[in-house]
Amino acid sequence: MNYYIGSTVLGLVSLFIFNKYLKNLQQSSIKKTVVVVGGGYAGMMVCKILDSKFNVILIEQRNAFFHKVGSPRILAEYEYYKKLYMSYENIVRYGRVIHQTAIDISSEKVVLKNGEEVTFDYLVIATGTTNPGPYKSNLPVHEAPQFLHNLTKTLKDAKKILIVGGGGVGVEVAGEIVHLYNDKEITIISHSEKLVCKTFSDKFHTNLQKKLSDHNIQVIVDKLQFPKDQQRALEESSFIVPFVSEKSVYTTDSGRQLEADLVFWTVGNKLNNTPLQNHFYKALNENGRVKVNRQLQVEGYQNIFAVGDINNIDEMKNAYHAHYHGTIAANNIISLDSSKDKINAKLSSHKSMKPSLVVSFGPSDGIGQMYGWYIGSYFATIIQSKHLFTDTFYQLMNKPKPIYFSKI
Numbered sequence: 001m002n003y004y005i006g007s008t009v010l011g012l013v014s015l016f017i018f019n020k021y022l023k024n025l026q027q028s029s030i031k032k033t034v035v036v037v038g039g040g041y042a043g044m045m046v047c048k049i050l051d052s053k054f055n056v057i058l059i060e061q062r063n064a065f066f067h068k069v070g071s072p073r074i075l076a077e078y079e080y081y082k083k084l085y086m087s088y089e090n091i092v093r094y095g096r097v098i099h100q101t102a103i104d105i106s107s108e109k110v111v112l113k114n115g116e117e118v119t120f121d122y123l124v125i126a127t128g129t130t131n132p133g134p135y136k137s138n139l140p141v142h143e144a145p146q147f148l149h150n151l152t153k154t155l156k157d158a159k160k161i162l163i164v165g166g167g168g169v170g171v172e173v174a175g176e177i178v179h180l181y182n183d184k185e186i187t188i189i190s191h192s193e194k195l196v197c198k199t200f201s202d203k204f205h206t207n208l209q210k211k212l213s214d215h216n217i218q219v220i221v222d223k224l225q226f227p228k229d230q231q232r233a234l235e236e237s238s239f240i241v242p243f244v245s246e247k248s249v250y251t252t253d254s255g256r257q258l259e260a261d262l263v264f265w266t267v268g269n270k271l272n273n274t275p276l277q278n279h280f281y282k283a284l285n286e287n288g289r290v291k292v293n294r295q296l297q298v299e300g301y302q303n304i305f306a307v308g309d310i311n312n313i314d315e316m317k318n319a320y321h322a323h324y325h326g327t328i329a330a331n332n333i334i335s336l337d338s339s340k341d342k343i344n345a346k347l348s349s350h351k352s353m354k355p356s357l358v359v360s361f362g363p364s365d366g367i368g369q370m371y372g373w374y375i376g377s378y379f380a381t382i383i384q385s386k387h388l389f390t391d392t393f394y395q396l397m398n399k400p401k402p403i404y405f406s407k408i
Contacts, residue, residue: 045326166190179362
């Protein structure tokens with residue numbers, strides 16, 4: 001009798017323990033869903049960190065990641081574009097990638113252009129910005145060979161080249177051109193006499209000016225009166241923006257006449273905030289950027305983050321900072337989800353850094369400033385110019401298979 005009772009009790013205890021184990025196993029196997037809208041530098045990093053821990057869904061309209069940091073190199077090395085396009089196939093191994101355009105984002109779901117609605121437990125808004133190609137365009141893979149072939153031929157034939165914009169991209173475009181050609185008249189028109197970054201040291205600006213002068217690159221501090229139809233096309237297009245390859249004379253605000261047969265437009269970032277207008281209009285600042293706290297959470301929301309160019313963190317917007325944002329947001333989602341006390345969860349905070357940027361000037365030259373320190377040609381070449389971090393991002397993308405490009 002005692003044996004029977006003991007056996008029964010032992011069996012019930014064992015059953016209880018097994019059921020509890022099974023319940024815990026089932027709960028652990030049901031992963032929370034993280035939706036990432038935008039697969040640029042910030043969004044890609046979020047996916048990489050969270051892929052094995054959550055059900056990650058990346059919503060990205062492009063069919064390949066484009067390593068924009070390396071894009072000016074195409075001007076000097078046409079075939080380089082093949083290294084810049086990388087498949088998303090390996091970045092989300094346990095979740096999925098949806099190649100669609102998000103047309104509406106709310107606090108509960110993301111509505112896609114094809115009508116699909118994607119719900120989430122956590123949302124990361126990484127929609128970024130768009131500006132004229134080929135530097136940061138949404139140029140699709142199948143159109144890249146012909147578009148860039150035409151660009152290369154146009155550049156070869158051009159004699160007088162005008163670069164609108166004296167930021168890092170404008171200077172890099174000039175540097176790549178003079179690395180390959182010595183028969184071009186190149187002019188950079190900038191609204192500021194301090195190119196790249198106004199707050200960089202005098203030593204940086206003095207050496208940059210000397211570098212440009214040594215390569216006969218003229219810098220004009222003025223504003224171009226661009227033909228309205230061409231400027232409208234450049235500013236309104238969110239896809240491919242062609243370079244202007246028509247010989248013409250352009251007038252500046254001061255009345256100066258500039259003749260050019262090829263114009264590169266390297267200004268005019270357009271915020272990709274259209275899908276946020278309906279439900280997040282109160283979270284947008286006067287410039288259209290998403291207001292976030294130091295933990296990169298959208299104001300008023302605990303489970304929604306905004307990273308990269310789209311948020312209102314006051315800093316130089318570049319790939320390095322976008323990468324940093326993605327890391328913070330991903331780690332905060334992990335901390336938030338594992339915390340029993342969500343309100344008082346210990347989250348990482350964004351720490352502002354001194355403006356840092358290395359500007360390539362062809363594959364064997366460059367200039368920069370990092371954390372307040374001037375970076376000369378030798379170290380700039382080692383840090384960035386020689387490789388442009390192309391292999392680094394190939395590794396971060398989990399070594400995707402090469403993309404097939406049609407022959408011209």
